[in-house]
Amino acid sequence: MKMKVADFHCDALSKMRIHPEMDFTADDRLDVSAKRMVQGNVKLQCFAIFLSKQLGTPNMGHILDQIDVYNARVVPNGIYPIRYAEELEQWEQEGKQGGLLALEGADGLEGNLHYLQVCFELGVRLLGITWNHANWAADGILEQRNGGFTLKGVQLVELSHQLEMILDVSHLSQKGFWELVELSEAARRPFIASHSNAYAVCDHVRNLHDEQIQAIIRMNGRIGVTFVPWFVQKGGTPSSRHLLPHIEHICALGGEHHIMFGSDFDGIEEHLSDLDHCGRYLDWAEMLLKHYPERLVRGWLYDNAVRFLRTWLPKTSKRFN
Template identity: 30%
Template sequence: MFIFDGHCDTITSSMNKNENLKENNCQLDLKRLSQFSSPVQFFAICLHPKKASNPLNDILNAINYFYKEIDKNKELISCAISYKDIETNMKQNKTSGILTLEGAEVLEEGLEILDTLYKMGIRSIGLTWNYKNALGYGAMEKEKKGLTDYGKAVIKEMNNLGILVDVSHLSYTGFWDVEKIVSKPFIASHSNVKNICNHPRNLSDSQIKAIANSGGVVGINSYPLFLNESGKATIEDFLLHIDYVVNLVGIDYVGLGCDFDGIDFYTEGLEDVSAIKKLNSYLEKEYGETGAKKILGLNFLRVAKEILNK
């Protein structure tokens, strides 16, 4: 069973707990990922903007931690900076670990840092976390503003370099700023359906359609507060969001963005990465084997093939 998950915060979580990536007390580790067939995992570096006094230093520490963990576990994982790397890892039945950035405060120091991050392996960036920075406004800001001129310049340069644009956490206005600028597929790596759960972090139908029109993917998030308004959720709630996106725009534009280790309480039935196996039987019954494979990983893989082609 192949999976491609669009977002986890395991790097930050395991670093904070002074643990490793191979086997830990987090929601995701390399041992559990190895239950799947050559999985691809986006590993986010997420810095809380109000706690990061030196964003560049913190990012470098996280990148260093990630590569050290890969060196210690070469039999299980390799870093992927291109689609060719993913193909190579698949032949060796290894996890492909892809570095992403959630919140781009570090770019406030200058656009040239983007090229440095690219060279260090960052292949997807969300410009904001929940709040505003020099690039734009986050989804939880009261002011309904979008990208700054600098943020728009960053998006254009991301397109040029081959860095995937991620609109999760971005404000509604910022989303449409991105949609006007991008020339390639873009994603919401870990966002859900606003028509099911009316939360600022979730996406309207028009936003979901715009992502699909770009050729991108919506990664469904397992955080209960984004699944329903009661705050308690089950795996069935998670599947409702998948079904909604499929019915709205088709089966090619939805995937997994479970947000493991970025959430403080869990959806019943999706407590950790191993639980993804439970999704397969439902998805195969509902959409057939081919459809299930698309949702579990092939849709995100298609986007990676288009963007990470250098």
């Protein structure tokens, strides 16, 4: 039986927004397409709304554009949109391919908390607070001053918790990370790092330090080990086997049940030599099975991510149908 896969980060929507001629069905320019999801048995894909500089100054209109791309060009090609825990259960029972919407960076919300509510109503369920740089809510990881949250940013976190929006710390500054730990522990809601690796293995600024990994484990969050080559290894031509030290390091810190994958497909122009699109996931699964027990591999590929969603997606909605 082929192992099921859940991937917590791709940028196909942004690429399709910039290139309107791209067809999600089977366009080989897309790392994540309907065809390749079937090939790799990717049952659940998180589609990020990333506001590229090519689109101009981030605004709510650009967010709505990518939600339209998802609804008009992705969902009709066999992707079951998941917004609530009930839909997650229905999707699993039906065995379909599912999609989740994430917003990568709060920049496009323009400091308007009502816009977050609008995004939630339109199906967005994950929020990465920053991209690499500062925005109105917090500093990103490349902001040299390493600031934390603004007062409006704290309000954004509080509203996210009320809405049951899942927060994502990939790209967030170190100070912001630790402020969010306090806010999230007070709210008793864990967060995720959707696409980050272990800094102790590859000292890229976007990777997580041991203390951060342990904090995510302590709150029962999730870490999406990512396939970005320069987050995996410095220099050379890394392959999927170079991901193993990251997995082993997180496991050594107690995180074997907290690992998932967040490929960053379609957000990168360079790839791991043998893991260049989501159709390769089953080859990756076979390689993992050569090194680890099946129960762990199933957890990393699918079970850990879906178990987290089952717990933390909103349970009910008056508008659920």
